[in-house]
Amino acid sequence: MNPLFTQLSLRAELLSALKKAGFSQMTPIQAESLPELLTGKDVVAQAKTGSGKTLAFSLAMLQQLDASNQQIQGLILAPTRELANQVAEEVRKLAKELGNIKVLTICGGEPIGPQISSLEHGAHIVVGTPGRVEEHLFKGTLDLTQVSHFILDEADQMLDMGFIDAIESIAVYLPEARQTMMFSATYPKDIEQVSQRFMQTPTLVKGETETLNRQIKQQFFPLKNNKLRFNTLRLLLLQHKPESCIVFCNTKVETKKLFTELQQTGLQVVVLHGDLAQVERQRMLLRFANKSASVLVATDVAARGLDIEDIDMVVNYHMALDPQTHVHRVGRTGRGGKKGFACSLYGENETFKVKQLSELYEREFNPSPTPPLSLLDKPVYKPRMVTVMIDAGKKQKVRAGDIVGCLTGENGIGSAHIGTITVQDNQAYIAIYRDAVKPAIRKLHADKVKGKRIKAKRLV
Numbered sequence: 001m002n003p004l005f006t007q008l009s010l011r012a013e014l015l016s017a018l019k020k021a022g023f024s025q026m027t028p029i030q031a032e033s034l035p036e037l038l039t040g041k042d043v044v045a046q047a048k049t050g051s052g053k054t055l056a057f058s059l060a061m062l063q064q065l066d067a068s069n070q071q072i073q074g075l076i077l078a079p080t081r082e083l084a085n086q087v088a089e090e091v092r093k094l095a096k097e098l099g100n101i102k103v104l105t106i107c108g109g110e111p112i113g114p115q116i117s118s119l120e121h122g123a124h125i126v127v128g129t130p131g132r133v134e135e136h137l138f139k140g141t142l143d144l145t146q147v148s149h150f151i152l153d154e155a156d157q158m159l160d161m162g163f164i165d166a167i168e169s170i171a172v173y174l175p176e177a178r179q180t181m182m183f184s185a186t187y188p189k190d191i192e193q194v195s196q197r198f199m200q201t202p203t204l205v206k207g208e209t210e211t212l213n214r215q216i217k218q219q220f221f222p223l224k225n226n227k228l229r230f231n232t233l234r235l236l237l238l239q240h241k242p243e244s245c246i247v248f249c250n251t252k253v254e255t256k257k258l259f260t261e262l263q264q265t266g267l268q269v270v271v272l273h274g275d276l277a278q279v280e281r282q283r284m285l286l287r288f289a290n291k292s293a294s295v296l297v298a299t300d301v302a303a304r305g306l307d308i309e310d311i312d313m314v315v316n317y318h319m320a321l322d323p324q325t326h327v328h329r330v331g332r333t334g335r336g337g338k339k340g341f342a343c344s345l346y347g348e349n350e351t352f353k354v355k356q357l358s359e360l361y362e363r364e365f366n367p368s369p370t371p372p373l374s375l376l377d378k379p380v381y382k383p384r385m386v387t388v389m390i391d392a393g394k395k396q397k398v399r400a401g402d403i404v405g406c407l408t409g410e411n412g413i414g415s416a417h418i419g420t421i422t423v424q425d426n427q428a429y430i431a432i433y434r435d436a437v438k439p440a441i442r443k444l445h446a447d448k449v450k451g452k453r454i455k456a457k458r459l460v
């Protein structure tokens with residue numbers, strides 16, 4: 001058994017929040033880093049994706065947080081909006097019992113005006129992407145003079161994305177007396193240099209690093225020419241009918257193109273890239289996680305840190321640029337002892353990459369035959385679930401229970417036909433088994449939810 005959270009001297013409110021979340025044992029990186037972090041030391045922590053790094057730095061920060069002080073006390077930098085939001089959500093959950101803690105996300109790709117007014121109202125913690133945080137500092141709309149905890153999450157990714165200059169200029173605005181923490185999935189050389197610049201004799205702790213999962217079944221498909229790439233992917237999807245498949249592309253442009261092309265074939269597909277508006281990203285992710293979209297097209301950066309379980313297939317639409325990235329991509333499937341499956345498409349000039357991987361995995365990867373073309377004549381498969389969106393949410397006082405109540409009422413559908421329900425400010429998303437979608441929408445239209453007529457529509 002791993003060490004327990006109760007063995008740490010955490011505030012009662014945090015222990016209670018952990019208990020509510022069902023977390024009792026620490027993950028290895030938490031057990032390694034928290035004792036150091038709680039003494040206030042600077043720490044560089046490295047552990048593979050999904051190892052619970054967010055919780056480690058959130059606890060260390062919240063342990064010291066003063067709810068009665070309306071100044072920004074914690075600054076967390078993350079590489080993408082997606083990750084910043086994910087971190088902010090987790091911090092909010094943990095902070096629930098500490099009082100009215102305000103956690104703001106400050107990310108690029110969103111209008112800056114509303115962020116400025118939110119900041120004027122005060123916040124305890126800011127989670128942001130480096131570029132936008134820097135912009136606020138230059139404008140004078142962000143006061144970091146009271147920050148006691150500075151966190152760089154997914155530091156390796158931020159360096160890859162060229163955020164180093166922004167991070168350096170942000171650090172200048174921070175008080176000298178602070179705790180700095182750096183969390184990363186890998187530990188490239190430049191991290192060490194960076195850590196020396198921002199940190200005071202940091203302790204290095206390591207959790208589980210990404211290991212080669214040799215249990216994952218891997219197939220490699222040679223392409224005689226690039227034109228065959230798209231149909232080979234289609235054939236693989238039609239043959240294996242994955243419920244949740246991530247298709248990796250090397251560039252944003254490619255993800256956009258592939259997304260449109262796959263959509264035209266009738267597959268239920270979503271995409272993640274940096275140009276999506278926040279609502280769109282959330283919607284894409286939600287549809288993938290609730291199993292109403294079977295394919296997610298993404299770049300490595302967009303998929304980084306996404307916490308989605310149960311991926312049954314990974315496709316490398318193009319070979320990853322290096323073996324480590326391949327291991328990372330493929331490691332998204334076959335989690336928790338489940339069977340994993342990965343397919344990689346490669347051009348003739350990339351045979352050397354397959355050889356490299358054969359050596360790395362100590363396994364002979366022979367070329368696999370393309371599935372039969374006749375599969376293309378069959379109708380595409382449909383996911384089990386469909387997402388229905390309604391135009392009412394938290395602001396209209398709608399809770400998941402109200403939606404279930406309406407759906408399962410007279411002439412409604414059985415509760416077994418209802419999947420995940422996500423209630424947001426002004427809308428809610430309901431996953432419904434395909435067979436029950438029509439009666440469900442009829443019922444939602446016929447009834448009132450919280451005394452209000454609502455509109456319901458299926459998302460495609």
Ligand code: ADP
Pocket residue numbers: 022023024025026027030047048049050051052053054055305307
């Ligand atoms: P990382 O940042 O290391 O990639 P996350 O912090 O996103 O990983 O954590 C991955 C998942 O593990 C999250 O769903 C998180 O809630 C969960 N988790 C974190 N710590 C624990 C724990 N001690 N016990 C059980 N689940 C945990």
Ligand code: MG
Pocket residue numbers: 053054153154305
């Ligand atoms: Mg993380």
